[in-house]
Amino acid sequence: MADGTLSPAPGAAAEPLREPRGPKPRKRFSRRNIFIYGTLIFVSAYYLLPLYVMVATSLKGMPEIRIGNIFAPPLEITFQPWVKAWSEACTGLNCDGLSRGFWNSVRITVPSVLISIVVASINGYALANWRFKGADIFFTILIVGAFIPYQVMIYPIVIVLREIGLYGSVWGLVIVHTIFGMPILTLLFRNYFTSIPEELFRAARVDGAGFWGIYFKIMLPMALPIFVVAIILQVTGIWNDFLFGVIYTKPDTYPMTVQLNNIVNSVQGVKEYNVNMAATILTGLVPLVIYFVSGKLFVRGIAEGAVKG
Amino acid sequence: MSASVRPVQLFRNLNAKIAAIPMILTALVIFVGCSFWTIFYSFTNSKLLPKLKFVGIDQYERLWASNRWLISIENLAIYGFCTLVFSLLIGFLLAALLDQKIRFENTFRSILLYPFALSFIVTGLVWQWVLNPQFGIQKIVRDLGFESFTFDPLYNPDIVIYGVLIAGLWQGTGLIMCLMLAGIRGIDQEIWKAARIDGIKTWKTYVFIVIPMMRPIFITSLVIIASQIVRVYDLVVAQTGGGPGIASEVPAKYVYDFLFLNQNLGQGFAASTMMLVTVAIVIVPWAYLEFGRRKHG
Amino acid sequence: MESVSIKDVSLSFGPIEVLKTLNLDVRDGEFIVLLGPSGCGKSTLLNCIAGLLDVSDGQIFIKGKNVTWEEPKDRGIGMVFQSYALYPQMTVEGNLSFGLKNQGMARADIARRIARAAEILQIEPLLKRKPGQLSGGQRQRVAIGRALVRDVDVFLFDEPLSNLDAKLRSELRVEIKRLHQQLENTMIYVTHDQIEALTLADRIAVMKSGVIQQLDDPLTIYNKPANLFVAGFIGSPSMNFFNGRVDGTGTSAWFETATMRLPLTNYRPDGTLVPGRDVILGVRPEQIRINDPDADAGLTVDAVVDVEEPMGADSLVWVKVDGQALSVRTEAGTRFNPGDPVKITFNLALASIFDAQLETRI
Numbered sequence: 004m005a006d007g008t009l010s011p012a013p014g015a016a017a018e019p020l021r022e023p024r025g026p027k028p029r030k031r032f033s034r035r036n037i038f039i040y041g042t043l044i045f046v047s048a049y050y051l052l053p054l055y056v057m058v059a060t061s062l063k064g065m066p067e068i069r070i071g072n073i074f075a076p077p078l079e080i081t082f083q084p085w086v087k088a089w090s091e092a093c094t095g096l097n098c099d100g101l102s103r104g105f106w107n108s109v110r111i112t113v114p115s116v117l118i119s120i121v122v123a124s125i126n127g128y129a130l131a132n133w134r135f136k137g138a139d140i141f142f143t144i145l146i147v148g149a150f151i152p153y154q155v156m157i158y159p160i161v162i163v164l165r166e167i168g169l170y171g172s173v174w175g176l177v178i179v180h181t182i183f184g185m186p187i188l189t190l191l192f193r194n195y196f197t198s199i200p201e202e203l204f205r206a207a208r209v210d211g212a213g214f215w216g217i218y219f220k221i222m223l224p225m226a227l228p229i230f231v232v233a234i235i236l237q238v239t240g241i242w243n244d245f246l247f248g249v250i251y252t253k254p255d256t257y258p259m260t261v262q263l264n265n266i267v268n269s270v271q272g273v274k275e276y277n278v279n280m281a282a283t284i285l286t287g288l289v290p291l292v293i294y295f296v297s298g299k300l301f302v303r304g305i306a307e308g309a310v311k312g
Numbered sequence: 313m314s315a316s317v318r319p320v321q322l323f324r325n326l327n328a329k330i331a332a333i334p335m336i337l338t339a340l341v342i343f344v345g346c347s348f349w350t351i352f353y354s355f356t357n358s359k360l361l362p363k364l365k366f367v368g369i370d371q372y373e374r375l376w377a378s379n380r381w382l383i384s385i386e387n388l389a390i391y392g393f394c395t396l397v398f399s400l401l402i403g404f405l406l407a408a409l410l411d412q413k414i415r416f417e418n419t420f421r422s423i424l425l426y427p428f429a430l431s432f433i434v435t436g437l438v439w440q441w442v443l444n445p446q447f448g449i450q451k452i453v454r455d456l457g458f459e460s461f462t463f464d465p466l467y468n469p470d471i472v473i474y475g476v477l478i479a480g481l482w483q484g485t486g487l488i489m490c491l492m493l494a495g496i497r498g499i500d501q502e503i504w505k506a507a508r509i510d511g512i513k514t515w516k517t518y519v520f521i522v523i524p525m526m527r528p529i530f531i532t533s534l535v536i537i538a539s540q541i542v543r544v545y546d547l548v549v550a551q552t553g554g555g556p557g558i559a560s561e562v563p564a565k566y567v568y569d570f571l572f573l574n575q576n577l578g579q580g581f582a583a584s585t586m587m588l589v590t591v592a593i594v595i596v597p598w599a600y601l602e603f604g605r606r607k608h609g
Numbered sequence: 610m611e612s613v614s615i616k617d618v619s620l621s622f623g624p625i626e627v628l629k630t631l632n633l634d635v636r637d638g639e640f641i642v643l644l645g646p647s648g649c650g651k652s653t654l655l656n657c658i659a660g661l662l663d664v665s666d667g668q669i670f671i672k673g674k675n676v677t678w679e680e681p682k683d684r685g686i687g688m689v690f691q692s693y694a695l696y697p698q699m700t701v702e703g704n705l706s707f708g709l710k711n712q713g714m715a716r717a718d719i720a721r722r723i724a725r726a727a728e729i730l731q732i733e734p735l736l737k738r739k740p741g742q743l744s745g746g747q748r749q750r751v752a753i754g755r756a757l758v759r760d761v762d763v764f765l766f767d768e769p770l771s772n773l774d775a776k777l778r779s780e781l782r783v784e785i786k787r788l789h790q791q792l793e794n795t796m797i798y799v800t801h802d803q804i805e806a807l808t809l810a811d812r813i814a815v816m817k818s819g820v821i822q823q824l825d826d827p828l829t830i831y832n833k834p835a836n837l838f839v840a841g842f843i844g845s846p847s848m849n850f851f852n853g854r855v856d857g858t859g860t861s862a863w864f865e866t867a868t869m870r871l872p873l874t875n876y877r878p879d880g881t882l883v884p885g886r887d888v889i890l891g892v893r894p895e896q897i898r899i900n901d902p903d904a905d906a907g908l909t910v911d912a913v914v915d916v917e918e919p920m921g922a923d924s925l926v927w928v929k930v931d932g933q934a935l936s937v938r939t940e941a942g943t944r945f946n947p948g949d950p951v952k953i954t955f956n957l958a959l960a961s962i963f964d965a966q967l968e969t970r971i
Binding site: 039040042043046047050051052053054056057060068069071072073074122125126128129130133135138141142144145147148150151152153154155156157158159160162163181182185189213214215239242243244245246250260263264267268276279280283286287290291293294295298301302 | 325327328329331332334335336338339340341342343344345346347349350351362406409410412414418420421422423424425426427429430431432433434437438439440441442444447448451452455482486490539542543545546549550553563564567568571572577580581583584585587588591595599
C-alpha cells in the first residue's frame with residue numbers, strides 16, 4: 004500500500020471486515036493464555052500443597068488426624084499443638100519445647116551474621132581496591148575451597164575448636180559459620196566493590212583518605228544494598244543450618260533445626276503429628292518471614308549468592 | 313621533607329594485609345590445612361581418636377567393600393543425576409513460562425521460590441508427612457475404593473531415594489528457575505525483535521537461540537546443583553534417617569556416622585576423601601574449561 | 610623552573626611495557642595535553658604522576674621535590690576524573706570538604722576555600738545538593754572544584770570531558786581554558802580528542818605505545834608532525850599520503866610516483882632530501898585546491914570526484930587520483946557531482962615528507 008490510504012478495492016466492498024485501525028484486538032482467553040496460566044496455577048498449587056498440609060495438620064487434634072487424611076481441612080481448629088511445640092515438646096530429658104532451640108538459634112545467628120559480614124566486607128574491600136601481592140592466591144584458594152565438601156574439614160575443625168576451648172559452645176559455631184560463609188560473602192562484596200568506579204577510590208586517595216577512611220566514609224555508605232543482601236543470605240543460611248549445629252554444639256545449645264529434628268524423629272512415645280507440624284512451621288517461620296518481607300532483595304541475594312555455591 | 317624513603321615492601325598496604333588475615337587463615341588453615349589433614353589421616357587406622365598408625369589403603373578397601381557405602385554411592389548417583397536433569401528442565405520451563413509477559417509474575421515467582429527459604433530439615437519433615445501412606449495420598453486413593461493401591465515411597469527400599477528426590481526438587485527448582493529467568497532476561501531484547509521479524513516461532517527461538525546463548529547460566533546452575541548434591545545430608549536425615557534399613561543412605565551421612573557415632577575416624581576420613589575426589593571430578597574439568605580456556609583465548 | 614618533571618619513568622604490568630623510559634618536563638604554569646589513542650599510556654602516565662600507580666623505574670619530581678614514593682595526598686596535586694568520581698552520598702559541599710577534613714584543616718578555613726572555589730566555578734547554588742541531583746556539566750564543575758579547593762600547584766585532568774555531550778563539551782572546554790588563564794597553575798590534561806588538545810594546550814605531547822612521539826606547541830604539531838604517526842593521528846579528516854621517491858637534490862628536488870612528478874621547490878626539509886630515497890608525502894586536505902585558475906601547472910594533477918560531503922562552513926570532496934582516494938577541503942558553495950573530472954593543485958610549502966622506512970620527518 005504505497006499510497007498510504009487503505010481504501011478497499013471496489014470489488015471487495017461487500018466484505019464486512021473492518022479495516023485494521025488502532026490497537027490490534029487481543030483475545031483474553033486464547034489457547035496460549037489458558038495453557039500458560041493453567042500450567043502455572045497447577046504448578047503453584049503443587050508448590051503450596053506442603054505448606055497447606057503443614058498448617059492444616061498443625062491446627063487439628065490428634066483424633067481428627069487419625070480418622071481423616073492429611074489434605075482435609077481442620078474441622079475443629081485448635082492451637083494446642085502450637086503451644087505444646089513451643090513450650091512442652093520433649094527432646095531427650097528436656098521438655099521445654101522448641102523455645103529453647105529458638106533462642107539458641109537467635110544467639111547463634113545474630114553474632115554469626117554480624118561477624119561474618121563485617122569480616123567479609125572488609126575482606127572484599129581490601130581485595131577489590133587494595134590489591135596487594137599474594138591476595139589473588141588466597142582469594143583463589145578461598146573460592147576453590149568453597150567447593151570442598153564440608154565433610155572433609157569438619158573433624159579437624161573439631162580438634163582446632165577443642166584446642167582453643169570453644170568446642171560445644173555457641174562461639175565455636177559462630178567461628179565455623181564465619182569461616183564457611185567467607186567465600187561467598189567475600190565474593191559478593193568483592194564483586195560489589197569492584198563494580199564501584201575505581202576513579203572514586205582514586206579520588207578519595209588524592210583527597211588523603213586511608214584504608215579505613217575510604218572504607219567507612221566512601222564505600223560503606225554506598226554498599227548498603229549489598230549489606231542487606233548479605234544479611235538476608237546469612238540469616239537464612241545460618242538459621243537453616245543443621246550439619247554444623249549438630250556437630251559443634253551440645254544438646255543444651257542446639258539450634259532450632261537440630262532440636263526440631265530430634266523432636267520429630269525421636270523414636271520414643273506416640274507420634275504427635277500435629278505438634279510435629281506446628282514445630283516444623285515454627286522453625287521455618289523466620290526464613291519465610293524474611294523471604295516474604297524482603298521479596299526482590301532475597302531473589303537478588305540468592306541469585307548473586309548462588310553464582311558461586 | 314626531603315626525598316622520600318622507599319617504603320618497606322611488607323608494610324605497604326599494611327592495613328589491607330591486616331584486614332585480610334581472617335581470609336588468609338581460613339584459606340590456609342581450614343581449606344588447605346584441614347583438607348590435607350583429613351586426607352593424611354585417611355591412611356591411618358584411627359578409631360576413637362586420630363592415631364598415626366598407617367595402614368596404607370586399608371580404609372579405602374574396607375570402604376569399597378562396604379555394602380552401605382555402595383548403596384550410598386548408588387543413591388547419590390541416582391539422586392544427583394535426576395536432580396540435575398529435572399532441576400534444569402523444570403527450572404528452564406518454568407522460567408520460560410514466567411517470561412511470557414504474564415500478569416501476577418511476582419506472585420507466581422514468590423510461590424515457586426518460597427521452598428528455597430526453608431531448611432532441608434523442614435523440607436524433609438514436611439515431605440515425610442505428605443508422603444505418609446497411612447494418612448496421605450495412599451489413604452485417599454484407597455478410600456475411593458482402590459483397596460490395593462500403594463504409594464509409600466518412604467517405606468519402600470527400592471524407591472525411597474525418589475521420595476527424597478521429590479522433596480529435594482520441591483525445595484531447589486525455584487532457585488534454578490530464578491537463575492534461568494535472570495539469564496533469559498539478560499539476553500539482548502533485539503534478538504527477540506530480530507527473531508520476530510524473521511518469523512521464527514517462540515519455542516524455536518528458545519531452543520535454538522536463547523538456550524545456546526544461556527550457556528554460562530546453565531553451567532553455573534550445573535555447578536551449583538552438583539556441589540549441593542554431594543553435600544546432601546540434612547534432607548535424608550530429616551526425611552528418612554537413611555532408612556528403611558540403609559536404603560536411603562548417602563555419602564555425607566556415612567561420613568558423619570563414622571566420625572561422630574561409630575567412632576571409626578579412619579573410615580570416615582576415607583569416605584570424606586572420596587567425596588572430595590568426586591567433587592574434584594566435577595569441578596576440575598569445569599574450572600579448566602571456564603578459566604583455563606580464557607587464559608589462552 | 611620545572612613544575613613537574615618526569616625522569617626515565619618506566620612501567621610494566623608483567624611482560625607488558627606500558628611506559629618506556631619516558632621523560633617529560635612541564636614548565637610552571639604550563640598547560641600540557643597528553644594526547645594519543647586509547648592504550649597509548651597517557652592515562653597511566655597521569656596516574657603515575659598522581660601517585661595512584663607505582664612506577665617500575667625512574668623518578669617523578671613535583672616542584673623540585675622527589676615524590677616518586679609519596680602518597681597521592683602528599684604530592685600537591687588535584688585531580689579531575691572522567692566519570693567525575695563524586696562521592697554520591699555526600700553533598701557538593703561534603704565532596705569539596707572531604708579532602709580538607711582529611712588534612713585536619715580548621716572549619717573556618719575550609720569554608721573560606723569552598724566559598725572561593727564555588728565562586729570561581731559558579732556552583733554556589735548547588736552546594737547543598739547531592740551529585741545525583743546535578744547535570745553532567747554541573748558534576749564536572751564540582752569535580753574541578755574538588756581539585757580547586759586543595760589549593761595545589763598542579764592540576765591533573767583525566768579525560769574530564771569525555772562523558773559529556775558535544776555541546777557541553779565545547780562549553781566546558783572554554784571554561785577550563787579560562788580557569789587556567791585565571792589561576793595560572795600547571796595543568797596536565799589527558800585526552801584522546803585532538804580538538805581539545807589543539808584548543809587548550811600550550812604544548813601537546815602525542816603518545817603512542819608508552820613513548821612520547823612529539824612534544825610541541827599545537828601549531829607545530831599540526832603543521833610539522835615529527836613522524837608519520839603524529840601526522841596521521843592529528844587532523845580530521847586525516848592527512849593524505851602518497852608513496853614515492855625523491856629525485857634530485859636541494860631546491861631542484863622532485864617528488865616522484867609512477868604517475869606523478871611534483872617539484873619540491875617550496876618545501877623546507879628538516880634534513881636533506883637524498884635522491885632515490887623512498888619517501889611518503891603528506892598533504893593536509895586544506896592544502897589542496899580544486900580547479901584553481903591561478904594554479905601552478907607543475908603542481909596540478911588530474912582527478913575524478915568520488916563523493917562530496919558538505920559540512921556547512923566548508924565542504925569535503927573525496928577525489929581519486931589513479932585509484933587512490935584523497936580528501937580535499939573546499940569552500941562551501943561549489944557543488945561537484947560524482948564522476949566530474951577536476952584538476953587538483955598541491956601546496957607543498959605546508960606539506961610533510963617522511964622517510965618511508967624510519968617514518969620520521971625529513
